[in-house]
Amino acid sequence: MSSLTARAEILLQTLIKRYIADGLPVGSRTLAKQAGLDLSPATVRNVMADLEELGLVRSPHTSAGRIPTQAGYRLFVDSLLKVDKEQFNAKTLHEIEEELSSVKDPKKLITTASGLLSHMTRLAAVVSVPRRNEKLQFRQIEFVGLSNNRVLVILVTRDGQVQNRVIYTDHKFSPSELVQAANYFNQAFGGFSLEEVRKQLLREMKQDSLAMRQMMRDAINMAKPVFDEESSSKEDLVVSGESNLMDIPDLGDLKTLRRLFDTFTAKRDLAHLLDESVRREGVKIFIGSESGYEALEECSVVTAPYKMNENIVGTLGVVGPTRMSYEQVIPIVDMTARLLSGALSLDDS
Amino acid sequence: MSSLTARAEILLQTLIKRYIADGLPVGSRTLAKQAGLDLSPATVRNVMADLEELGLVRSPHTSAGRIPTQAGYRLFVDSLLKVDKEQFNAKTLHEIEEELSSVKDPKKLITTASGLLSHMTRLAAVVSVPRRNEKLQFRQIEFVGLSNNRVLVILVTRDGQVQNRVIYTDHKFSPSELVQAANYFNQAFGGFSLEEVRKQLLREMKQDSLAMRQMMRDAINMAKPVFDEESSSKEDLVVSGESNLMDIPDLGDLKTLRRLFDTFTAKRDLAHLLDESVRREGVKIFIGSESGYEALEECSVVTAPYKMNENIVGTLGVVGPTRMSYEQVIPIVDMTARLLSGALSLDDS
DNA sequence: TTTTAGCACTCGCCCACCTAGAGTGCCAAA
DNA sequence: TTTGGCACTCTAGGTGGGCGAGTGCTAAAA
Incomplete structure (x- = not known):
């Protein structure tokens, strides 16, 4: 890739900004004025011809201006775009922080973050709900006869999360049997991480030594399903603000919109996309077909992972038209990820 | 309301059926052929003029055929429409029944029902999640120190539903104190209905007799929030298949669609609408503005309440264009309500 | 060599106009 | 009361021309 001249870069940048601003193909005349380079439209035209050859812009038809191609956007966000982290004022930032920290329940926190994200960007927001962290400490189990x-079976972790499930047993247990079983279990495994408990359970079941009392065996059999369930529980997503996308003229096509909405409902593709982003810190951007999903062809996705006590546990992001204001969206996604991380980590004292 | 002649009724009925089928205004020529009355178009035109005067049909413009008005639809569903309960074959019915009864968790049951409903009707489905039934029996409470x-605080009802909440206390309780408090509470209130427990709690707190031991007081104070919460917990809704509505040409207007989707997200208006239907058994239909919500002006809503052990606990329904196939939708909604009732009631043995 | 002005050309958009077709309302005859 | 006939109305869809925006190219200017 031969690098562009400085002039070409400036022109491309102004073109894209302009196109993002009003969605109309940009002509040489407009561009010449806008760029502040004191060039004639004719010169600009020459440059545009070069950019077109490089595949960075294209014209929808002969007598229209130019619009960016996917490659153009890519170059733009990679090297032309300077994101001003301070761009949204400290006041807004504080409001958000407050709104987030006022929410206690982690599940609600996710929903709130998603709502904030879609509200601020006026796009669709997606937040992955972290699968239950295996590092969580087991606190207590409770068996209630029905x-x-x-x-x-009720499972409580050290930070107060509760998971419960009804299981069927082969015979009726008396209340005191259930209490005994729970006591045994709590003493045997109290303080372990969920991961350790499950491993230990597997081991115990394999041995199944004769020395093991029936009561312990019952306790383990009853508890096992709850510990298994969580590991198989697939990651879920919270989506909000989908309907914002209906106001975007770029996606005016009902067909496109329909596929997009179906994608939101199915969630599978989105989950994969968010997973991509979970590995590395920082904002990641998928432009158009880069996402690899047909329904997102006309869209870009901006994501950032968020953490809980220094561990990345999930990802959030927004979905909007390729022609979105990256300048504004990127810092919003970035900050929201940070603030959510903060809010999630606070509580676990 | 002067009653229509039999002929007018037949014509109106065929007109509406025809219009539902293909969404085009129906002209006198077509109607004359279709109705099987052996009338000339001219005669039909006369009748149409009468119907128009009665406000049952209207023409979009001079040289188009007639389309039903809201009042027309009303009359149609009230007296002209014969719903064939047997219309969908026993096989389908069985499949649905099986799909529903294979789901154990009540929450999932709601979601499944909603999915089935939207899938079968190709419209948007709404199912209200029953607020926790105050008649439910209290079984057990558990306090876990964090x-x-x-x-x-973990609350368990007799049928195995679990509600939990973290509360803040003014001092630290020892594990044994918590166990004691729970024991006291369980003995004092075991077997009561949730309603009774809350009432009793209120009474106890008012008295607050000196004779009351500190431990009981603590127990009551800790438990109270959980019992209060549930009563204030607003009814929630499960919506599915919204995007089906995007395929419907009647709602082609993006503006309309947008408002509709916002309504689904906000859920408030829909919840009210479903509440309307909860009082009386059987299918209820809201046509166009009858719902009272602007966003639903172009829509009809077909609802039916469902029961759990003979008590109505919630409502389900579908939202679609006014021009929907009531003939098909009504029995589907009806049957789904019945089957859901069945599936919900089975488990609570 | 680079930039610029000039110019012919292309294309999409809008508007005005037209026509065909569907359907009506009304009147007079059956 | 019903019907055929007829003039009328309105929409959808197609056509053609003018306008404006923007391009590519060429030749002159810097």
Whole structure:
């Protein structure tokens, strides 16, 4: 890739900014005035011809101006775009921070973050709900007998998260049996991480030594499903502000919109996309078909991972038209990820 | 309301059916052929003029055929429409029944029902999640101490539903204190309905007799929030298949669609609408502005309440264009409500 | 060599106009 | 009361011309 002349870069940059601003193809005349380079339209035309040859811009038809191609956007966000981290004033930032920190429940926190994101960007927001962290410490288990040989198993972690599930047993347990089983279990595994507990359970079941009392065996059998479930629980997503996309003229096509909405509902593709972003810190951008999903062809996705106590646990992002204001969206996504990380980490004292 | 002649009724009925089928205004020529009455177009025109005067049909413009008005639809569903309950074959019905009864978790049952509904009708489906039934029997409460004076309160009802909440206390409780408090509470209130428990709690707190031991007081104070919460917990909705509405030409207007989607997201208006339907058994239909919500002006809503052990606990329904196939939608909504009732009631043995 | 002015050309958009077709309302006859 | 006939109305869709925006190219200027 031969590097562009400084002039070409400036022109490309102004073209893209202009196009992002009003969505109309930009002509040489406009561009010449806008760029502040004191060039004639004719010269600009020559440069545009070069850019077109490089595949960075194209004209929708002969007598229209130029619009950026996907490659053009790519170059733009990679090297032409200077993101002003301070761009949204400290006041707004503070409001957001407050709004987030006022929410106690982690699940609600995710929803709130998603809502904020879509509200600020006026685009669709996606936040991945972190799968339950295996590092969490096991605190307590509780068995509650129900009718018909059913037992309600309640699992509590050290930070106060609760998971529960009804299981079926092969015979009826008396209340005191259940209490005993729970006591045994709590003593045996208290303070372990969920991961360790599950591993240990597997081991115990394999051995199944004769020395093991029936009661312990029951306790383990009853508890096992709850510990298994969480590991198989697939990551979920919270989506909000989808309908914002209906106001965007670029996606005016009902067909496109329909596929987009179906993607949001199915969530599968989006989940994959967010997963991509989970590995590395910082904002990541998928432009058009870079996402690899047909439904997102006309869209860009801006994502950033968020952390909980220094571990990346999930990703958030927004989906909008390729012609979105990256300048504004990027810092918003970035900050929201940071603030969410902060809010999530605070509580776990 | 002067009653229509039999002929007028037949014509109106065929007109509406025809219009529902292909969405085009129906002219006198077509209608004359279709109705099987052996009338000339001219005669039909006369009748149409009468119907127009009665406000049952209207023409979009001079040289178009007629389309039903809201009042026309009303009359149609009220007295002209014969719904064939047997219309969808027993096989389908069985499949649905099986799909529903294979789901154990009540929450998932709601989601599944919603999905089925939208899939079968190709419209948007709404199912209200029943607010926690106050008639439910209290079974057990559990207090789990967390860090920083926080206590996790877990409430279990007889049928195995779990509600939990973290509360802040003014001092740290020892594990044994928490166990004692829970024991006291469980003995005092076991077997009561949630409603009774809350009432009783209020009474106890008012008295606050000196004779009351500190431990009981603590127990009551800790438990109270959980019992209060549920009563204030607003009814929630599960919506699915919204994007089906994007395929419907009647709602082609992006503006309309946008408002509709916002309504689905906000859910408030829909919840009210479903509430309307909760009082009386059977299918209820809101046509166009009858719903009272502007966003639903171009839509009809078909709802039916569902039960759990003979008590109506929620409502389900579909939202679609006014020009929907009531003939098909009504029995689907009806059957789904019945089947959901069945599936919900089975489990609570 | 680079930049600029000039010019012919292309294309999309808008508007005005037209026509065909569908359907109506009304009147007079059956 | 019903019907055929007829004049009328309105929409959808197609056509053609003018306008404006913008281009590519060429030749002259810097």
